[in-house]
Every structure is written in C-alpha cells, then in structure tokens.
Amino acid sequence: MLQKIYDWIDDRIDITPIWRDIADHEVPEHVNPAHHFSAFVYCFGGLTFFVVVIQILSGMFLTMYYVPDIENAWKSVYYLQTEVAHGQIVRGMHHWGASVTVVMLLLHTLRVFFQGVYKKPRELNWMVGVLIFFIILGLGFTGYLLPWDNKAFFATQVGLDIAQQVPFIGEQLKTLLAGDPEIIGAQTLTRFFAIHVFFLPGALFALLAAHFILIRKQGISGPL
Amino acid sequence: MHKGKGMKFVGDSRISAEKKPNIPKDYSEYPGRTEAFWPNFLLKEWLVGAVFLVGFLCLTLAHPAPLEGMADPGDAAYIPLPDWYFLFLYELLKYNFASGPYIIMGILVLPGLAFGALLLAPFLDKGPGRRPQQRPVAVGMMMLGLASVIWLTYESASAVDWEARAEENKPVAEADVEIDEEDPGFAIYENSCMQCHGDDLSGGAAAPSLIGTEHTADEIADIAQNGIGDMPPDQFSGSDEELEQLVDFIVSVNEEAE
Amino acid sequence: MSEKKQQVSRRQFLNYTLTGVGGFMAAGMLAPMLRMAVDPVLKTSSHGDLANVSLSVDDITDEPQRVDWKIDQVDGWYESEVTKTAWVYKDENDEILAFSPICKHLGCFVSWEGSEDFPDEFYCPCHGGRYYKDGTNVPGTPPLAPLDQFEQKVEDGMLFLGEAKEQGEA
Numbered sequence: 001m002l003q004k005i006y007d008w009i010d011d012r013i014d015i016t017p018i019w020r021d022i023a024d025h026e027v028p029e030h031v032n033p034a035h036h037f038s039a040f041v042y043c044f045g046g047l048t049f050f051v052v053v054i055q056i057l058s059g060m061f062l063t064m065y066y067v068p069d070i071e072n073a074w075k076s077v078y079y080l081q082t083e084v085a086h087g088q089i090v091r092g093m094h095h096w097g098a099s100v101t102v103v104m105l106l107l108h109t110l111r112v113f114f115q116g117v118y119k120k121p122r123e124l125n126w127m128v129g130v131l132i133f134f135i136i137l138g139l140g141f142t143g144y145l146l147p148w149d150n151k152a153f154f155a156t157q158v159g160l161d162i163a164q165q166v167p168f169i170g171e172q173l174k175t176l177l178a179g180d181p182e183i184i185g186a187q188t189l190t191r192f193f194a195i196h197v198f199f200l201p202g203a204l205f206a207l208l209a210a211h212f213i214l215i216r217k218q219g220i221s222g223p224l
Numbered sequence: 225m226h227k228g229k230g231m232k233f234v235g236d237s238r239i240s241a242e243k244k245p246n247i248p249k250d251y252s253e254y255p256g257r258t259e260a261f262w263p264n265f266l267l268k269e270w271l272v273g274a275v276f277l278v279g280f281l282c283l284t285l286a287h288p289a290p291l292e293g294m295a296d297p298g299d300a301a302y303i304p305l306p307d308w309y310f311l312f313l314y315e316l317l318k319y320n321f322a323s324g325p326y327i328i329m330g331i332l333v334l335p336g337l338a339f340g341a342l343l344l345a346p347f348l349d350k351g352p353g354r355r356p357q358q359r360p361v362a363v364g365m366m367m368l369g370l371a372s373v374i375w376l377t378y379e380s381a382s383a384v385d386w387e388a389r390a391e392e393n394k395p396v397a398e399a400d401v402e403i404d405e406e407d408p409g410f411a412i413y414e415n416s417c418m419q420c421h422g423d424d425l426s427g428g429a430a431a432p433s434l435i436g437t438e439h440t441a442d443e444i445a446d447i448a449q450n451g452i453g454d455m456p457p458d459q460f461s462g463s464d465e466e467l468e469q470l471v472d473f474i475v476s477v478n479e480e481a482e
Numbered sequence: 483m484s485e486k487k488q489q490v491s492r493r494q495f496l497n498y499t500l501t502g503v504g505g506f507m508a509a510g511m512l513a514p515m516l517r518m519a520v521d522p523v524l525k526t527s528s529h530g531d532l533a534n535v536s537l538s539v540d541d542i543t544d545e546p547q548r549v550d551w552k553i554d555q556v557d558g559w560y561e562s563e564v565t566k567t568a569w570v571y572k573d574e575n576d577e578i579l580a581f582s583p584i585c586k587h588l589g590c591f592v593s594w595e596g597s598e599d600f601p602d603e604f605y606c607p608c609h610g611g612r613y614y615k616d617g618t619n620v621p622g623t624p625p626l627a628p629l630d631q632f633e634q635k636v637e638d639g640m641l642f643l644g645e646a647k648e649q650g651e652a
Contacts, residue, residue, distance in 0.1 A: 006246075014239045016246045023262035024249040033268060035257055043272050050273050054280070054511055061515040065558070072559060074294035078395060079559035081291060085521045088288050089514040093280075095289035100280060102309045113345070113366055116354030123346035130343045137309070144307050150393055153295035154304030158314070165327050184297070224355055248493065263496040270503040277510050 022216070030223035042220075044108035049208070051101045055139075056201070058094040066146070068193035070186050073148035098140050105136055117221045125214040128207055135204045142196035148189060156192070157184055292393035305384065312373045315380035338369055392432060409473020416448065416460045416470070425477055431455065434474055445471045532635055532642035537570065539639050542578055546571040546594040546604075546615070549580075551643070568632050568643055569594055569604070573616070582630035582646035586619065587611045592629065604629065617649060 010016055029035050031042040065080040065087065067073055080087040109129065112118065118126035145156040164174040171181065179187025232241035249260065259265055296302075306314050313335060316322050322330025341348060349362035356363045403424055404410065413425075420431035427433035439447065445467055451457035460467060490498075535551040546569040555564045568580045569592075583592045585606040592613065596605035603620065604613040612620040617629040633644035 010243065010246075011234060012237075012239065014243075016244050020244070020246065020248070023260070025261050026254055026258040027261050027265040029257035032257070032259065032265065033272075040272070043269065046269050047273065047276055050276065050507075051280075057511060057515060061519055064519055070295070074291075075559035077291060078294075080518075081289070083558075084518055085524070086514040086517040087521070089284055090518045092284040092287070092289045093514070096280070096283055096287070099308065100283075110366075110370075114356055114363065116349075116356070116359065118346040119349075119352070119354060120346075126346050127343055130339075133342075134339070140307055140309060147291055148295045149292035149395070150295055150299060150302050151290075151292045151305065153297065154302050155306045158304045158306065159310075162313075162317070162331050165331050167328060167332075221354075251493075263493065263500040267496055267500045267503065270500065270507065274503050274507050274510075277507055281510060 025216070028220060028222070031220055041107075041111045044104055044111055048101060048104040048108050051097050051104055052204075052208075054093060055097045055101060058090050058097065059197070061090055062094055063197065068146065068190050070148060070189055073146065073189060077147045077149075098143060101136055102140065105133055109133060115221065115224060122214075122218055122221065125211060125218065128210050128214065132204065132207045132211065135200055135207065139196060139200050139204070142192045142200065145189065145192045146196065153184065156188070160184060160188075290390060291395055293395045305389075308377065308381065311380040312376035315376040341365065341369075394436070403477060404473075407469075407473050407476070409469040409471075409476075412460075412462065412466050412470040413473055416462075420455075425474070435478060437474075437478065441471050441475050444474055532633060532644040533566075535568070535641050535643050537641045539578065539636050539641055542570055542572050542641070544572050544574075546581070548583075548594070549641075549643075566643075567591075570641065571615075578634060578636070578641065579617070580632040580634050580641075580643055581617050582632060584630065584646070585611050585625060586627040586629060587624040 031039050033039040033043070062080070065076055065084060067076045077091070081091055082088075112126070112129070141159060145152045160174050160178050163177060164170045166173055175181045177188070177191065178184055179191045233239060234241050248262075251260070254260060305311075316334065317327070317330045319330070320326070322334065345362065349359050351359055353359055413421075417434075421427055421434050422431075425434040437444070447455065448460035448467065448470065449457065451459065460470065533551055533553050535549050537549050549568045549570050550565055552563050552565055555562050567583050569583055570578065570580045572578055581604070584590075585592045585608065587606065587609055590606050590608035590611075592604045592606045592611070594604055595601055596607060597610075600612055602615055604615075604617075606612070606625070609624045611625040612623045613625065613629050614620060617631065619625040619628055628649040630646035630648055632646050635642045
C-alpha cells in the first residue's frame with residue numbers, strides 16, 4: 001500500500017533521485033567522530049539547526065496562548081506560565097533555546113573560521129552564514145520585548161535609543177521600528193511581534209535553504 | 225542518466241519516464257573509511273542530538289524562564305539590561321571613546337567594522353592557506369575581537385547582582401489578599417511601614433512587596449528595627465508587644481495569600 | 483560479514499536505530515508542546531457556582547418572565563462580566579423552571595410569545611422555531627431538542643441559577 005502511494009508520487013514528480021542523493025552521499029572520514037574524536041566540532045552546525053527547529057516548534061505552540069497587545073501580552077504570558085500545564089516548560093524551551101542557539105551558532109562560526117573554510121569556493125556560503133547570524137541576533141532582540149515585562153520594555157527602549165543615534169536616518173529608523181516617534185507601546189509591540197514571527201523567520205528559512213543547498217553542492221571541506 | 229534525444233517523459237511533463245530504482249548504494253561503493261550519510265552517519269549525529277536534547281530539557285526544567293513584573297514605563301528606578309548576548313555592545317557604549325560626542329564610534333564604526341569584517345572575511349583573507357598559522361592576521365583579528373567581546377560581556381555581567389535583580393523584579397501574584405484593618409498590627413503597619421510598602425503590602429517604587437516575602441517572623445522583626453539593603457533602620461519604634469503584633473500581622477497576610 | 487547470511491542486515495539495523503533515535507528526539511521535543519496545546523481539553527470545568535439572579539421566588543408567576551443577571555467570567559487571562567438570560571416561571575406543581583433562551587436549532591435568541599401567531603409558545607425569530615411552555619420543541623419546526631434548563635436552587639427566598647444543562651440531564 002505505502003509502496004503503491006510512493007510509486008504513484010514518484011511516477012509524477014520523480015523524487016527518488018533527490019532523496020537518494022541525500023541519503024547515499026559519502027561522508028568523509030575526517031568529519032566522523034567514530035574515527036576521530038575531535039570531529040565532534042563538526043556537530044555544532046547540525047546542533048544549531050536542531051535548536052532552531054526547537055525554536056520554531058516551541059514558538060508556534062507559544063502563539064496559541066500569546067497576544068501581542070500591551071494590555072494582555074504580559075497577562076497571557078503569566079497565565080501560560082502559571083496556569084497552563086507544561087506552559088512553563090515550553091516557554092522555558094523557547095527562552096533558553098534562544099541563548100543556546102546563539103552559543104551553538106558562535107561555536108559553529110568559530111569552527112568554520114579557524115579551519116579557514118570560507119576560502120574559495122565557499123565564500124558565498126560563509127556570507128550566507130554570517131547573514132543567518134545577524135538574523136538570529138535580530139530574532140533575539142525582537143523576541144526579548146514580547147513578554148512585555150520591565151526587562152523587555154527597558155531593554156527595548158535602550159535598543160531603540162541606540163537606533164536613534166544613527167546619523168541622518170536615526171529618527172526615521174527608530175520610528176520605523178517603534179511605529180511611533182515618541183511612544184514605545186502598542187504599535188511597537190505589534191511591530192516587533194510581526195518582525196519576530198513572520199519577517200525574520202521568513203528570511204531565516206530562505207537563508208537556511210541556501211546554506212544547505214550550497215553545502216550539499218560543494219561538499220564538506222577537506223581536512224586541514 | 226540518459227539525456228537528449230530519445231528521452232522518454234511522463235505525459236507532456238519534464239519528468240523522465242525511466243525510473244531510477246530506489247535501491248541504496250552498496251556499502252562496497254564507499255571508498256576508504258567514508259560512509260553513507262543515511263543511515264550510518266546520521267545515526268551518529270542524531271545520537272549526539274539526543275544527548276544534547278536531554279541536556280537541554282534538563283536545563284529547561286531546572287531553570288524556568290524568568291518573567292518580571294508587567295512593563296511599567298513610569299518606573300524610573302529600573303535599570304535596563306539587555307539579553308546576555310548584547311551585553312558587550314551595551315558595555316562598549318559606557319566607554320568615553322564610544323559615547324557622548326563619539327557615540328557614532330560605539331554604535332556604528334566599531335560594530336560595523338567588526339561585523340563587516342566578519343561578513344567579508346573571505347575577501348579580506350585571500351591567501352590559499354587554510355591552516356591558522358598560515359593566516360596570522362585573520363586569526364589574530366578574530367582572537368582580538370573574540371577576546372574583547374568576552375571581556376566586555378564579563379565586565380558588564382560581573383557588575384550586576386543577578387540574584388538580587390531577579391528577586392526585586394519578581395512578578396507580584398495578583399492574589400486578592402484581604403487586609404484585616406481591624407487587626408491591631410494594621411494600625412502599627414499604617415504608622416511605620418505603609419508609606420513605602422503600600423496600603424495593601426504590595427510594595428511601591430521605594431520598597432518591595434511584603435506579600436510573598438521569604439523572611440521568617442524573627443527576621444521581619446529584625447528588619448523592622450534595623451533595616452535591610454536600602455531600608456534605613458529604626459523604621460519601627462514602639463514596644464516589643466507592638467512589634468510582635470506587627471510581625472504577626474505581616475505573617476498572617478502572607479499565610480492568607482498562599 | 484556477508485549481509486545475506488544475517489537475518490537483519492547491518493543497514494536495516496542502523497535504519498531501525500535511526501528511526502528510534504529520531505522518534506525519541508521528536509517525542510522529547512513535542513511532548514511538552516502538545517501537552518500544552520491540548521491543555522484546555524483536559525482542564526476540568528471550574529464552573530458550577532450558582533449565582534443569585536436577584537429575583538425573589540414570590541415574584542415568579544406561571545407566566546414566563548425574562549431574567550437577566552451578570553456573572554464574572556474568567557477566559558484564560560481575560561476576566562469580564564457577562565450577562566446571562568433565562569425564562570423563568572412556576573409550573574402547575576409550583577416548581578420553578580428556568581429555560582435557556584438559546585434556540586437548539588442554530589443558537590438564536592428565543593422569546594416567550596415572541597410571535598403573535600403563536601401564543602403560549604417560545605418563538606425563535608431566525609427560522610420560526612417553536613417550543614411549548616415546558617420547553618419541548620414543537621414537532622415540525624426546525625429545533626430538534628427541547629430548550630436547555632438551568633441548574634437552580636432557592637436560598638433565603640431568592641432564586642440562584644447556574645449552568646444551562648440539556649433536558650433530561652438537569
């Protein structure tokens with residue numbers, strides 16, 4: 001039965017070569033921790049992706065309870081954390097996952113840097129990776145505001161003040177982010193929510209796809 | 225694969241009519257000590273992932289995500305602090321060369337140089353050698369950047385009393401505590417404590433909430449007379465009997481709130 | 483190490499283990515999230531308090547009258563006051579009956595003698611649904627069940643109403 005469904009689909013879109021290519025590609029000896037223990041450094045990238053998956057899933061589930069509104073945001077988070085079964089765990093996963101993502105991403109970046117992997121022909125993939133780093137930091141900054149507690153509010157105020165100091169376009173930049181030239185409030189929260197939940201993840205997905213396609217196409221860099 | 229003339233397609237599509245058999249490559253086709261991604265290598269990766277996940281869940285269970293009180297834009301006493309991975313930028317702006325008239329330095333030039341160099345590393349470090357000792361400049365810059373980020377983060381973080389901070393900003397549970405204003409302790413509270421700790425014991429700008437306090441009765445009596453932290457001593461002046469009534473009153477409100 | 487002689491080949495074994503580890507990771511990740519998502523389904527209803535509707539039992543006649551009262555509703559993190567309505571009267575045996583005005587057809591608002599054409603009946607303006615005075619639906623009109631009845635009690639001569647329950651259950 002399953003085989004028949006598979007054949008039916010394969011007949012129409014020819015998926016076998018695509019996933020056989022991924023499944024059967026050779027993994028070289030020097031990245032295999034079974035042969036060289038030091039090869040665990042090659043795990044950082046995969047683990048970063050794993051935490052990002054945790055972030056995406058826990059974030060999706062958190063929006064079931066969260067409202068991006070200054071009256072209710074904090075209350076909904078407090079309710080989620082105190083009243084909903086396992087709500088504290090899921091919020092904990094998202095909260096600590098953000099820190100762990102940054103840590104793993106940093107380790108991955110350092111591994112790639114010190115091995116000199118960004119040299120020809122992998123310049124593009126390095127740049128895609130650095131962009132992913134920026135996106136992750138952006139996600140951290142915008143996500144920080146969402147619980148609408150004191151920590152969130154005042155840290156965002158500082159962040160927006162920094163944006164305001166940028167010469168020439170500072171005021172406009174701050175207004176663009178905050179939604180209002182003076183107030184950090186209702187419009188700021190909805191903006192940060194939209195950026196955190198739709199815009200940055202959208203960009204992240206595109207960049208991650210590019211990152212993986214490039215790795216598969218160029219292969220893992222050779223041993224030093 | 226068959227290409228070009230004579231190729232058969234499914235219908236009028238671009239899908240080849242000749243199917244590739246869905247058979248994995250034989251292990252003998254992997255030269256040397258290479259191995260197949262699926263299932264051999266992926267299993268190793270996922271084992272690492274599973275251990276990682278267990279550790280991560282333990283962290284999550286041991287430390288619930290912090291949540292401070294609801295944002296109060298009027299709270300002038302609050303000292304803002306970003307998440308730890310922005311602390312280095314926050315600390316950088318405290319230096320003279322990166323603030324005041326040189327703020328551009330702190331918010332644009334230095335971070336711009338650092339992150340710009342990171343982004344453009346492949347074009348700044350063009351030599352063919354990949355080993356760290358073959359590219360001392362690039363590695364040196366990276367070490368310098370890394371060291372300064374770590375140092376700035378440490379400087380910033382070590383100046384903060386994290387536990388006191390978390391304690392101070394704990395969200396106040398919205399428990400409906402009924403304050404018994406007939407209690408003899410309430411009159412004493414009204415005279416000695418209410419101005420700072422609020423008429424419902426929930427605290428104010430200058431003092432924390434007394435509801436949910438972790439101090440014992442003896443400690444409360446001591447604090448009322450000798451103060452603690454920012455609280456000056458001798459807030460309470462009265463007889464020992466009155467002190468006892470006051471402590472009983474605060475303890476009773478706490479018991480009710482639980 | 484010929485694969486053919488073994489009952490489970492090395493590749494198969496690895497595949498099973500891989501699926502197992504993958505399943506463990508997916509479960510570890512998703513279990514708390516799914517538990518959180520289904521929490522409202524598993525929560526037992528905390529309602530059940532009967533509310534004083536400010537209507538003296540002596541004022542209840544054999545003619546259904548509309549009673550409005552307010553209850554505090556807690557909806558997750560949002561607390562509000564909602565108005566509830568009932569049609570209340572005493573039947574021949576002097577027992578108090580309190581019917582929910584929600585039509586069992588599609589949830590419109592039913593009124594006592596809401597139509598001049600049908601005296602002594604509850605009438606629903608949306609699709610012409612009708613109920614007899616005892617709450618039973620008139621056969622041949624859209625509703626398929628009798629009106630819901632409120633849980634009730636009388637204390638100190640005042641009427642207290644709770645949740646609307648389906649007939650037969652109450």
